[in-house]
Amino acid sequence: MSVQTYRxxxxxxSDERALRWTTIVPARCFLAAFLLFxxxxxxxxxxxxxxxxxxxxxxxxxxxxxxxxxxxxxxADDIQEAQDAGKxxxxxxxxxxxxxxxxxxxxxxxxxxxxxxxxxxxxxxxINMWGDREVTSLGGDQYTxxxxxxxxxxxxxxxxxxxxxxxxxxxxxxGYFPPExxxxxxxYVNLDTAERPTFNEYLATKTASGKDSTPxxxxxxxxxxxxxxxxxxxxxxxQEKPYILLFEQRDCSNCEQLHESIFTHDLSPSLLxxxxxxxxxxxxxxxxxxxxxxTPSSRELARExxxxxAPTMVLFAADHTEVxxxxxxxxxxxxxxxxxYVQSDAWREQPSFQRYxxxxxxxxxxxxxxxxxFD
Numbered sequence: 001m002s003v004q005t006y007r008x009x010x011x012x013x014s015d016e017r018a019l020r021w022t023t024i025v026p027a028r029c030f031l032a033a034f035l036l037f038x039x040x041x042x043x044x045x046x047x048x049x050x051x052x053x054x055x056x057x058x059x060x061x062x063x064x065x066x067x068x069x070x071x072x073x074x075x076a077d078d079i080q081e082a083q084d085a086g087k088x089x090x091x092x093x094x095x096x097x098x099x100x101x102x103x104x105x106x107x108x109x110x111x112x113x114x115x116x117x118x119x120x121x122x123x124x125x126x127i128n129m130w131g132d133r134e135v136t137s138l139g140g141d142q143y144t145x146x147x148x149x150x151x152x153x154x155x156x157x158x159x160x161x162x163x164x165x166x167x168x169x170x171x172x173x174x175g176y177f178p179p180e181x182x183x184x185x186x187x188y189v190n191l192d193t194a195e196r197p198t199f200n201e202y203l204a205t206k207t208a209s210g211k212d213s214t215p216x217x218x219x220x221x222x223x224x225x226x227x228x229x230x231x232x233x234x235x236x237x238x239q240e241k242p243y244i245l246l247f248e249q250r251d252c253s254n255c256e257q258l259h260e261s262i263f264t265h266d267l268s269p270s271l272l273x274x275x276x277x278x279x280x281x282x283x284x285x286x287x288x289x290x291x292x293x294x295t296p297s298s299r300e301l302a303r304e305x306x307x308x309x310a311p312t313m314v315l316f317a318a319d320h321t322e323v324x325x326x327x328x329x330x331x332x333x334x335x336x337x338x339x340x341y342v343q344s345d346a347w348r349e350q351p352s353f354q355r356y357x358x359x360x361x362x363x364x365x366x367x368x369x370x371x372x373x374f375d
Contacts, residue, residue: 060102062094065109069123073145074136079167082123088170088189090122093129093149093159095354100176101158108179117186122162129154129354138167155324155353162189171199174327200308204283239318242342243276247302249283249310258311262335271339275315282307291320315342323347333371 071078075089082089094101109115118124127135131145143151152161160173162185170189177185184206188199196202248255262268280288284298296304305314314325315338323342326335334357341347341356350356361371 060097060099062098062102062105064092064094064105064126065115067115067119067124068092069125071125073125073127073133075138076136076140076167078123078125079138079163079165083165085123086165087120088122088165089163089167090118090124091161091163092124092126093152093154093157093161094126095129095157098157103176104158104160108177108182111179114179114183114186117183121186121190129157129159150352157354164189164193198303198306198308200282200302200306203308239276239320241274241276242315242317242323243278245305245314245316246277246279247282247298247307247310247312247314248279249281252310254309255311258335262332265332267336268332268339271336271343274343275339282310282312313338315339317342317345317347324353 069078079089092101092104109118127149128145129149133145135143135145135148137143137148137151152159156175158173158176160177161169162171162173164170170193171185173182173185181203184203185199187206188196188202191202197205263272280298280301282299282302286297287295288298288301289295290301307314309327312325312327315323317323324338324347326338337357337360338353340360341353346356347353350359364371
């Protein structure tokens with residue numbers, strides 16, 4: 001296992017060999033047990049390109065299936081009704097114009113086997129993360145849709161929450177999952193909870209068995225990339241820069257995309273040089289010394305932090321506060337916005353990353369640029 005950071009040379013181009021590697025130490029975040037992570041998969045707003053006219057492209061209207069449940073959004077009642085039917089409850093958080101919400105409906109739910117599985121196992125409710133309908137939580141608290149989304153730290157859409165028949169949260173999917181991975185998620189929630197592995201372990205097993213459509217193989221990461229004989233310690237103080245825990249794995253097409261198409265593109269190098277970046281093998285067994293003196297393996301640390309996909313970026317402020325994380329497939333403008341959101345400390349004033357994205361997109365358009373959210 002390798003724990004490394006890279007800093008970008010002033011003359012960096014598209015060739016990753018321009019990266020200069022130096023070793024630093026990892027970090028560990030102290031999280032509340034019920035922290036619901038703000039991540040996404042195969043989601044983002046694409047590279048903004050200057051045009052004479054400027055503009056905003058890629059928005060997609062979504063028409064949700066008529067078999068979604070009509071509800072007063074009193075969730076305890078919804079859970080009870082689902083339980084009476086021998087089902088769980090699925091909440092789908094969305095927002096207007098979201099192309100990935102559209103993909104969830106038109107690419108996933110439009111496939112008969114997926115629709116049949118969802119309908120057989122769940123009552124499904126849609127919730128607009130900016131909506132004003134009243135929601136009564138399972139605990140009896142009153143919210144609007146948007147304040148309920150804020151309470152659950154929904155940062156990306158679609159976010160799908162799957163509750164079992166007892167009302168316990170069984171699985172949370174942050175962002176769009178393509179059909180093959182969404183099928184795995186549906187399989188996972190039907191496993192015996194007493195015996196099943198973590199979701200990332202189950203998903204990895206399915207990927208390894210060829211049941212996932214992720215392109216294989218990619219020898220992007222080899223043994224030398226993850227070779228560290230001693231644990232690397234993190235100083236208790238003195239961290240001056242924000243940092244990223246970057247969990248990757250071998251044979252990872254999305255890791256390759258991240259490094260070759262995103263980290264080297266346009267504004268990315270100048271943003272990345274403001275961070276220390278720690279690379280970890282999410283399946284590694286070598287020790288990592290954390291800030292509290294423990295030495296879990298990188299695999300154990302990934303499990304503790306609920307890392308499900310490669311690559312996953314967990315972004316921390318310099319004071320070791322976890323700000324946001326981003327999973328699996330990434331897009332350029334979205335990734336650059338996440339980096340800027342953290343390094344500029346904008347998150348301290350604007351806790352909603354979606355609102356920050358909207359403001360950043362508006363600023364680009366006002367300056368004559370163009371934002372395509374599905375490029």
